[in-house]
Amino acid sequence: MPLFDLDEGAFAEATREMLVTSNFSATYLDGQPRYDKPIFSYWMQAISISIFGLNEWAVRLPSALAGSLWLLAGYRFAKEQWDESSARYFVAAMSLILWVMIIARAGTADAWLNLFVSLTLFNMWRFSQNPSRILLLSVYFWMALGLLTKGPVAVLIPLLTGVIAFALQGKLTLFFVLWLTHWVGSYC
Structure with missing residues (x-):
């Protein structure tokens, strides 16, 4: 199906x-700076287009991979929290x-x-159940990638x-340890 959404066209052209x-x-659209969207998605599309050529499929492949990983992460988290059957549902x-x-x-x-x-949220939950340095660092890591993908919303949603x-x-108190550790010092 051709690119139909205004954002899809803008992402593809940039x-x-x-x-x-x-x-x-940096990204440009029609030669003008396009700084309203952070760079991560452009990098993923650039990799896909470099491999598969400039077409609708290659433009959409990174989102399909992200969506698949999203489902896989949800499955893994649900299986940890409940059981295999609940995770499948x-x-x-x-x-x-x-x-x-x-x-x-x-x-x-x-x-x-x-x-x-x-x-980010899955690892925040895991941190709330069993605080560890690796979970703390993973929360920051996923949040940083979210920030590179869409901006401050990737921090605000987990924060709230x-x-x-x-x-x-x-x-x-543990929540504030999670958020303030970065500035105050080492937790574990």
């Missing part, structure tokens, strides 16, 4: 210009949600954002969700 100019540190339900299906098939940054925010989740568990 990625094409990135490849033509070999400028992988969880992924099946997620797969049937129209918005998830659209995002995973669109050549935009949204599937990557959803993957990185989910991975974390306050609520940790408060409901009676672990608000």
Whole structure:
């Protein structure tokens, strides 16, 4: 199917210009700076287009991969929290949600954002259950990739969700350890 969304066309053209100019540190659309979207999705599209050529399939492949990884991460998390059967139902339900299906098939940054925010939240939950340095670092890592993908929303969503989740568990102090460790010093 041809690119139909305005964002898909803008992402594809900015990625094409990135490849033509070999400028992988900034994006341009029709020769004008396009700084409203961070660079990660452009890099993923550039890799795909370099391998498969400039076509709709190559533009959308990174989102499809991100959507698949998103489902896999959801499955793994659900299996850890509940059991195999519940994890399969969880992924099946997620797969049937129209918005998830659209995002995973669109050549935009949204599937990557959803993957990185989910991975951040999953590891925040794991940290709340069993604090460790590796989980702490992974929260920051996934959040950083989210920031490179879509900007501050990749930090704000986990921040707000974390306050609520940790408060409901009676672990608000642990939440502040999670967020302040970066500035204050080492936790573990």
